[in-house]
Amino acid sequence: MNIEQQITTLRNELREHNYNYYVLDNPTISDFEFDQKLKQLQELEKAHPEFYDANSPTLRVGGEITKNFETVPHTYRMYSLDNSYSKEDLEDWEKRIEKAVDGKVEFTCELKYDGASISLTYENGKLKKAITRGDGFQGDDVTANVKTIRSIPLQLKGDYPPLFDIRGEIVLPFEGFAKMNAERVEAGEEPYRNPRNTASGSLKLQDSAEVAKRPLDCLLYSIVGEKLPIKTQFESLEKARQWGFKVPEAAKLAKNLDEVLEFVNYWDVHRHELPYETDGVVVKVNNLQQQEELGYTAKSPRWAMAYKFKAEQVSTVLNQITYQVGRTGAITPVANLEPVELAGTIVKRASLHNADQIAKLDIREGDTVFVEKGGEIIPKIIGVDFTQRDPSSGPTEYITECPECGTTLVRNDGEAQHYCPNTEGCPPQIIGRVQHFISRKAMDIEGLGGETVALLVNNGLINNYADLYLLKEEQIIPLERMAQKSAENMIKGIEASKEIPFERVLFALGIRYVGETVAKKLAKHYKTIDALRNASEEELTTVDEIGERIAQSVVSFFASEENIAIIERLKSYGVQLEISAEKLANQTDTLKGNTFVVSGVFTKVSRDELKKLIEDNGGKVSSSISSKTNYVVAGDNMGPSKKTKAESLGVAIISEDDFLQMIS
Numbered sequence: 001m002n003i004e005q006q007i008t009t010l011r012n013e014l015r016e017h018n019y020n021y022y023v024l025d026n027p028t029i030s031d032f033e034f035d036q037k038l039k040q041l042q043e044l045e046k047a048h049p050e051f052y053d054a055n056s057p058t059l060r061v062g063g064e065i066t067k068n069f070e071t072v073p074h075t076y077r078m079y080s081l082d083n084s085y086s087k088e089d090l091e092d093w094e095k096r097i098e099k100a101v102d103g104k105v106e107f108t109c110e111l112k113y114d115g116a117s118i119s120l121t122y123e124n125g126k127l128k129k130a131i132t133r134g135d136g137f138q139g140d141d142v143t144a145n146v147k148t149i150r151s152i153p154l155q156l157k158g159d160y161p162p163l164f165d166i167r168g169e170i171v172l173p174f175e176g177f178a179k180m181n182a183e184r185v186e187a188g189e190e191p192y193r194n195p196r197n198t199a200s201g202s203l204k205l206q207d208s209a210e211v212a213k214r215p216l217d218c219l220l221y222s223i224v225g226e227k228l229p230i231k232t233q234f235e236s237l238e239k240a241r242q243w244g245f246k247v248p249e250a251a252k253l254a255k256n257l258d259e260v261l262e263f264v265n266y267w268d269v270h271r272h273e274l275p276y277e278t279d280g281v282v283v284k285v286n287n288l289q290q291q292e293e294l295g296y297t298a299k300s301p302r303w304a305m306a307y308k309f310k311a312e313q314v315s316t317v318l319n320q321i322t323y324q325v326g327r328t329g330a331i332t333p334v335a336n337l338e339p340v341e342l343a344g345t346i347v348k349r350a351s352l353h354n355a356d357q358i359a360k361l362d363i364r365e366g367d368t369v370f371v372e373k374g375g376e377i378i379p380k381i382i383g384v385d386f387t388q389r390d391p392s393s394g395p396t397e398y399i400t401e402c403p404e405c406g407t408t409l410v411r412n413d414g415e416a417q418h419y420c421p422n423t424e425g426c427p428p429q430i431i432g433r434v435q436h437f438i439s440r441k442a443m444d445i446e447g448l449g450g451e452t453v454a455l456l457v458n459n460g461l462i463n464n465y466a467d468l469y470l471l472k473e474e475q476i477i478p479l480e481r482m483a484q485k486s487a488e489n490m491i492k493g494i495e496a497s498k499e500i501p502f503e504r505v506l507f508a509l510g511i512r513y514v515g516e517t518v519a520k521k522l523a524k525h526y527k528t529i530d531a532l533r534n535a536s537e538e539e540l541t542t543v544d545e546i547g548e549r550i551a552q553s554v555v556s557f558f559a560s561e562e563n564i565a566i567i568e569r570l571k572s573y574g575v576q577l578e579i580s581a582e583k584l585a586n587q588t589d590t591l592k593g594n595t596f597v598v599s600g601v602f603t604k605v606s607r608d609e610l611k612k613l614i615e616d617n618g619g620k621v622s623s624s625i626s627s628k629t630n631y632v633v634a635g636d637n638m639g640p641s642k643k644t645k646a647e648s649l650g651v652a653i654i655s656e657d658d659f660l661q662m663i664s
């Protein structure tokens with residue numbers, strides 16, 4: 001097999017495996033084997049840029065940066081749907097239809113997925129464009145981001161038409177959403193409120209590699225185009241499945257309205273078992289000829305109707321409002337409810353978000369409140385049953401002091417949350433920070449768990465994470481449920497954490513908004529904690545993906561004398577506070593066998609740094625372009641003669657970002 005055939009074979013195999021895994025949910029090879037093949041393809045593609053394919057499975061990992069999303073028109077308008085809320089509404093609709101068309105009318109019933117709508121254009125079986133709904137006439141081109149969603153085919157199979165658009169919904173399944181939130185909370189960030197907004201927010205991220213990390217899925221339901229080989233909506237779902245799209249099985253051909261209602265009633269109950277959010281059913285006239293006869297109103301098709309499920313709601317008594325203090329000092333008011341069943345689960349607590357929310361709804365202890373499970377994962381209180389209110393009750397007075405340490409709370413301008421400013425002395429903050437420090441993705445200290453941390457703090461043995469390194473076995477053994485062996489293991493685990501690399505230590509420090517990815521970026525850029533500490537806010541924001549909010553947080557972290565003292569202590573104990581010389585020396589082979597020519601001016605790294613990066617990663621730098629050159633890294637103002645030469649020799653011209661992606 002020649003190289004081109006090898007590449008094609010690998011691409012086809014990977015496509016099939018992607019399809020088995022993400023569309024059929026039925027993988028036939030192990031993740032490891034998959035990764036091996038992907039790596040092999042990546043290497044071949046890197047060595048042979050002449051076989052580039054904009055739809056290669058290797059592009060699933062993203063890397064393309066979109067600074068501004070271009071607004072583009074939809075070839076076919078994306079309409080809204082009319083809503084109905086009852087059987088009677090649906091019956092009225094059916095009557096209107098029967099008056100307007102001849103013959104028997106059948107319906108396709110589908111679920112109404114709650115995500116971000118998307119229109120995908122396929123030309124000759126390849127994904128050409130992905131456009132958000134926008135105002136229905138035009139939307140944003142988010143193709144680079146959408147290509148990272150594994151269940152969206154980049155190359156179709158079967159007898160697909162040469163050109164068509166397919167519409168669907170990009171959703172974030174509950175499980176992935178919960179995982180993303182757990183990670184955010186760990187990084188001291190506010191959790192996302194609901195999967196729908198997070199899904200649509202994801203589509204507008206600038207770095208497609210970030211989008212690739214999000215567990216997005218895409219469910220498709222409608223094909224539009226000219227001269228399509230399709231006669232009914234139900235058939236089009238079947239066809240889309242055959243071409244490789246993920247089309248949910250929960251769809252039904254209904255002969256009459258009674259059968260539609262059966263579908264509605266079934267899913268009203270069973271939708272809670274689905275892995276993603278739905279908020280209703282969409283009923284569509286099945287026959288496309290009849291659809292055409294019915295046409296559109298100014299906003300929506302006459303041949304389709306959304307039936308909205310009622311958000312499940314119950315009322316119960318709010319026993320007490322308590323307040324939680326997080327690792328960053330943020331106060332969250334919590335409603336402790338008389339337990340009640342809602343959408344299949346027992347609800348005992350609901351978040352009240354903040355003081356404004358309590359005041360707005362005038363929520364008081366002892367009230368009977370309405371609790372709803374809508375789009376949000378955590379049930380929310382949507383109002384008070386004022387008929388049940390004790391007339392002698394008074395408005396809730398929000399706490400002014402920290403429930404844990406008594407310090408007067410503060411609330412910054414423009415922020416909804418109150419904070420306990422006693423960072424150094426407030427027990428849940430101290431405990432939370434140490435718990436974060438030792439957690440698996442941070443220092444990963446074996447032999448020490450979250451509860452033990454609380455025990456150590458409450459017994460006055462530690463006050464911050466630096467204190468961990470001074471612990472002695474004799475101090476630990478007398479603690480509850482501690483024995484010689486467990487104390488030994490703990491000390492061993494703490495000792496071993498001195499080998500944890502700088503980027504993870506940086507994450508472990510618990511600087512607000514510095515999550516895992518940001519910590520990596522900062523560590524790579526600054527290399528030592530001292531360099532990072534000396535960076536100004538302006539400097540920080542020039543680092544890729546570091547915004548003002550993160551920069552401010554970093555600067556204010558290092559402005560604290562206590563933090564500096566702790567860092568100096570960590571240093572003296574031997575914790576890694578810079579990228580180790582070994583790691584710096586331990587250069588990669590990523591670019592081995594490739595010769596680069598650097599031309600122009602760069603924005604993220606200097607020319608010299610760029611050359612160093614090439615060499616550090618095993619590549620060669622050459623000053624002139626020849627047939628031996630593999631890549632030209634082109635910055636601004638690249639010389640025109642160089643450009644012509646590269647093009648005539650078929651040398652790949654890549655941007656600074658492409659290059660950084662290659663070695664990242």
Ligand code: AMP
Nearest residue numbers: 079080081110111112113117169221282
């Ligand atoms: P609305 O935004 O309430 O007017 O509802 C219309 C939107 O519902 C469409 O733009 C789609 O994004 C979404 N939708 C979700 N599931 C379906 C489906 N099965 N068929 C049609 N539209 C759907």
Ligand code: ZN
Nearest residue numbers: 402405420426
């Ligand atoms: Zn406090």
